[in-house]
Amino acid sequence: MIPEIRLLSQQLVKPRFKEPKELVSWMGAVQAQDYRMVKWALGIRLKSATLTTIDEAYQRGDILRTHVMRPTWHLVPAEDIRWMLKLSSQRIIKACDSFARGNGVVIPESIFTKANNLFEKVLEGNNHLTKQELETEVVKAGILPDSPRIGYLFTRAEQEGIICSGADKDGKATYALLEERAPAAKELHKEEALALLAKRYFTSHSPASLSDFVWWSGLPVREARQAIGAIESELNKDKFASQELFIHQQWDKKFRNKDVLHFMPPFDEYLISYKDRTAVMDKEHHPKAFNNFGIFYPVILYNGRIVGNWKKVEKKGGITFDTSFFVECPDLDKELLEKAADRYRTFLGKSIKK
Incomplete structure (x- = not known):
């Protein structure tokens, strides 16, 4: 029963959306390490989509690719990126700093500040640059001399709301200014943001457990429990084998899967x-x-x-x-x-x- 409900929740049968932005909003976020193949992850879940459909959504900035929730790439809707960053940025910064120190890399805060100022200057006016082009600017400005450490500057700038993904350039991903890519949206209080994140996850990933939600969201267990508690009236709890799983009430109980x-x-x-x-x-x-x-x-x-x-x-x-x-x-x-x-x-x- 679990696989059948997940197929429906994840839009892998009976897809309901035509636009990539609608789908990514439904999913909450879509993990996106593989930039090329994540486009197929969207295409497979849409009513009818080609690579061009997905590329056009990227070019318009309907969906953005950035490090959010956990220290890894995700696709998120442009209108959601700010409240999602607010929920996760401090955790990601701490995790990245810890990883850097473990690899013998220590970057002073002054370097991050200089890099952020540079990014704002060279990307201004919708001047989207590839990773390689932006690295060249960092080296030219004398901020950092080598590529491996420069990656930490990009991730920090994402977490501080300076940069996000831009429009593709000759088939390559780019960076752009968040202010130009995603106009300011209404701020959510933390309680609202937690509830919305839980709703998005359990509507699109049911059935799932508390530990599944913690894993996906990167939230501390206490905050994950709080998030689930905020939408408790929308969830059913069921025992599957020895595991307690939550199922969002929105799933279509009358639906029967055909071979897929x-x-x-x-x-x-x-x-x-x-x-x-x-x-x-x-x-x-x-x-x-x-x-x-x-x-x-x-x-x-x-x-x-x-x-x-x-x-x-x-x-x-x-x-x-x-x-x-x-x-x-x-x-x-x-x-x-x-x-x-x-x-x-x-x-x-x-x-x-x-």
């Missing part, structure tokens, strides 16, 4: 947003989907379960796919595999090669 198969991108929310992933794949198969260093692989989703891996192969005549299964699926209709492959080709705007 998706080629899922790496780092997809269907796996990465839960602390406990055993509801959708047996623990013995976890190394086939992700490793101990936090790297997630492309996987095949079949009727709510993770059953195999896939890889895109580009050839002169078009795109083909290598697939392998670590779970036996005797009833799997090969036509479902072809439909999943064709959907990805269509998303990319590539020719079909069978």
Whole structure:
């Protein structure tokens, strides 16, 4: 039952949204380490979308990519970025500082201030710059001489609301000023922000546990409990095996899944947003989907379960796919595999090669 409800909650069956911004708002945030493949994570959940649909949303600034909630990349709606940063920025700054010190890197606060001032100067007027271009500006200004440490300046500037993602430039991601990319929105009190974050998570990720929500949101357990308590009237509590899970009342109880198969991108929310992933794949198969260093692989989703891996192969005549299964699926209709492959080709705007 858990996989069936999650398929619906995560818009992997019966998708309700056409626009990327609507989908990202529904999801709360979408983890986005792999900049190219996170676009497919959106495309697979929309009613009808191509890579162009997603790219246009990026160019307009409807959705932004930044470090938020945890010290990792996420997509968030432009109108939500400020209150989400306010909830998580101090935690992320502390985590990044601790990581830096652990690697022998100590950056004085004066350096961060100089970098922020530089970013405001060189990005002003919607002058979006790639990471490499911005690194060149930092070195030229004499702020820091080497690339590995410069990354800490970018993350800190994100947390302080100076920079965020800009429009793509020649297929490359860029940085832009947050003030120019996301006009100021109404501020939320912390209690309102916690409640909204919990609502977004449990409507889009149900069924899920407290520990799942803590993992996804990066919140301390106390604040996560407070957030859940704020929307308690909207949640049902159920026991699944020995685990207590919350299900948002918004899910369609009359819906019945038909056979569904998706080629899922790496780092997809269907796996990465839960602390406990055993509801959708047996623990013995976890190394086939992700490793101990936090790297997630492309996987095949079949009727709510993770059953195999896939890889895109580009050839002169078009795109083909290598697939392998670590779970036996005797009833799997090969036509479902072809439909999943064709959907990805269509998303990319590539020719079909069978």
